[in-house]
Amino acid sequence: MIELKRVKKRFGDQVVLDGVDFTVQEGETVALMGPSGTGKSVLLKHINRLIRPDEGQVLVDGLDVAHLKRQELAELRTRIGYVFQNGALFDSMDVFENIRLGIVDETKYEDLEYCRQRVIECLRLVNLTAETAKKYPAQLSGGMRKRVGIARAIAGAPKYLLYDEPTSGLDPVNADIIDDLVKSLADELGVTSVMVTHDVRGAFRVADRLALLSDGKIVLQGTPAEFRASDLEKVRAFLERDFETPQAA
Amino acid sequence: MAASLLNLPRLFGKLVLGALAHLGRFSLLCAEILRGLGEWRIWLPRTISESASVGVGSLFIVALISAFAGLVTAFQSGYQWQTALPLYTLGTLIVSTVVLELGPVLVGLVLAGRIGARYAAELGTMRVTEQIDALESLGRSPASHLVIPRVLAGFIMVPILTIIADVIAVLAGWYAVKQVLPVTDDDFIYGAQYYYRAFDGYYSVIKAFFFGGAIGLIACYTGFNTQQGAEGVGKATTAAVVASSVVILLLNALLARILLHQ
Numbered sequence: 001m002i003e004l005k006r007v008k009k010r011f012g013d014q015v016v017l018d019g020v021d022f023t024v025q026e027g028e029t030v031a032l033m034g035p036s037g038t039g040k041s042v043l044l045k046h047i048n049r050l051i052r053p054d055e056g057q058v059l060v061d062g063l064d065v066a067h068l069k070r071q072e073l074a075e076l077r078t079r080i081g082y083v084f085q086n087g088a089l090f091d092s093m094d095v096f097e098n099i100r101l102g103i104v105d106e107t108k109y110e111d112l113e114y115c116r117q118r119v120i121e122c123l124r125l126v127n128l129t130a131e132t133a134k135k136y137p138a139q140l141s142g143g144m145r146k147r148v149g150i151a152r153a154i155a156g157a158p159k160y161l162l163y164d165e166p167t168s169g170l171d172p173v174n175a176d177i178i179d180d181l182v183k184s185l186a187d188e189l190g191v192t193s194v195m196v197t198h199d200v201r202g203a204f205r206v207a208d209r210l211a212l213l214s215d216g217k218i219v220l221q222g223t224p225a226e227f228r229a230s231d232l233e234k235v236r237a238f239l240e241r242d243f244e245t246p247q248a249a
Numbered sequence: 250m251a252a253s254l255l256n257l258p259r260l261f262g263k264l265v266l267g268a269l270a271h272l273g274r275f276s277l278l279c280a281e282i283l284r285g286l287g288e289w290r291i292w293l294p295r296t297i298s299e300s301a302s303v304g305v306g307s308l309f310i311v312a313l314i315s316a317f318a319g320l321v322t323a324f325q326s327g328y329q330w331q332t333a334l335p336l337y338t339l340g341t342l343i344v345s346t347v348v349l350e351l352g353p354v355l356v357g358l359v360l361a362g363r364i365g366a367r368y369a370a371e372l373g374t375m376r377v378t379e380q381i382d383a384l385e386s387l388g389r390s391p392a393s394h395l396v397i398p399r400v401l402a403g404f405i406m407v408p409i410l411t412i413i414a415d416v417i418a419v420l421a422g423w424y425a426v427k428q429v430l431p432v433t434d435d436d437f438i439y440g441a442q443y444y445y446r447a448f449d450g451y452y453s454v455i456k457a458f459f460f461g462g463a464i465g466l467i468a469c470y471t472g473f474n475t476q477q478g479a480e481g482v483g484k485a486t487t488a489a490v491v492a493s494s495v496v497i498l499l500l501n502a503l504l505a506r507i508l509l510h511q
Contacts, residue, residue, distance in 0.1 A: 045382075048386055050382050050385060050386060070284070073388075074388040074389075074390075075388070076388075077385070077386060077387065077388035078387075078388045080386070082383070082386035084379045084382070084383055084386075085379070086378065086379070088378060088379035088380050088382065088383035089380075089383075090375075090380055090383070090384075091378075091380070101384075101387055101389065102387055104387060104388050152383075152387075156387070
């Protein structure tokens with residue numbers, strides 16, 4: 001379980017998170033939505049301590065992430081797969097080595113045959129062929145890079161998967177492919193997922209629950225039905241653009 | 250004018266705070282490096298390939314610069330030695346100048362530009378494209394994977410390249426001085442040996458060792474703390490080269506004072 005309690009974060013004079021409360025239950029997929037620049041990625045990075053909170057608590061499996069010791073943090077991070085917005089693949093390594101780095105158990109990492117099998121398995125899970133392993137990130141399309149990023153994140157069989165804008169910059173067809181992938185991975189692997197997105201349509205397709213971040217606070221956290229039924233102005237304003245057409249139709 | 254005078258304390262305070270922030274971040278990086286040294290299985294193979302890359306990649310430019318440094322030292326010495334000074338002292342002059350000063354300093358400055366810029370650009374790009382965050386998110390230490398191999402490659406390869414530069418520069422100087430003055434090989438060797446102390450060679454390598462460490466640490470630090478996209482990478486690269494060069498000159502003076510005047 002992931003819990004953020006009254007988390008505050010500021011960069012210089014800019015308050016990004018202003019007392020955020022956010023909860024993700026075991027096994028569920030939560031989409032964290034909000035306009036660009038509201039701090040969704042900042043919030044996500046608090047979960048595996050890529051960023052520390054100024055105030056408040058971040059709890060993962062009951063552990064206070066901000067106060068973990070070095071070894072404890074490294075151990076926690078092996079349970080959390082993180083998919084970066086642009087893949088963040090290591091461009092000096094081929095796809096095989098990129099995904100292999102995601103194998104966090106050092107004994108398994110040293111076993112080349114295990115790594116080969118695991119990399120192929122991860123590529124299959126993200127609908128890529130084994131031949132992709134020989135390519136370099138520069139030789140991949142945007143959608144493929146994102147899928148390799150996901151393959152790397154799942155290589156260590158994590159309990160949690162954090163997606164930072166997995167569909168940004170993709171055309172609708174590729175965005176749907178990634179959304180389906182997020183859903184199928186949650187079903188097949190049983191992972192708990194948090195997906196940061198400003199793609200409302202994708203969020204409603206994939207998530208069990210949704211959260212809307214605005215002005216440094218979570219405005220609403222609930223099921224898709226609760227979001228649709230909400231009268232909150234910020235929620236209506238955010239959903240309006242994407243649901244205007246279907247409702248009118 | 251009055252307003253800017255009033256702002257002086259604030260400006261000074263800002264500078265001091267900025268310097269302290271750099272010092273703090275640099276200390277944290279050094280602590281990370283020390284912690285990461287235990288993970289030798291990770292950094293050792295990377296250090297070997299990084300050292301090979303630095304050594305092989307820098308050999309041509311180091312050889313070229315040291316050869317020209319030796320030639321010019323010989324030609325200028327030849328010009329000044331057209332007096333009553335004994336010719337064998339040319340061997341002394343060329344060897345001492347090259348080994349004590351020109352070899353390590355030129356190699357240090359050249360490599361500050363060559364590998365310092367490369368390290369800062371590589372790590373800076375990795376920072377702004379979140380590759381360093383990705384490494385951390387995988388529970389892996391960026392220090393062991395990225396910083397230690399580069400810093401150690403600097404510590405190892407700059408002294409080795411300096412030894413090569415010293416040899417090439419002396420040989421080039423020896424050849425060149427014979428072209429402008431009637432110096433025999435025996436004269437040159439006699440002069441070179443007469444005032445040469447084993448410590449001179451150690452001094453050259455010790456200086457190069459410090460220069461190599463400074464280049465690696467400064468370049469990795471600036472690259473690691475890059476901000477704001479492509480512009481940030483450019484700034485980090487420039488800062489790495491300038492700061493490494495300045496530190497090399499400061500270390501050069503400091504080491505001369507400490508090691509040559511005990």
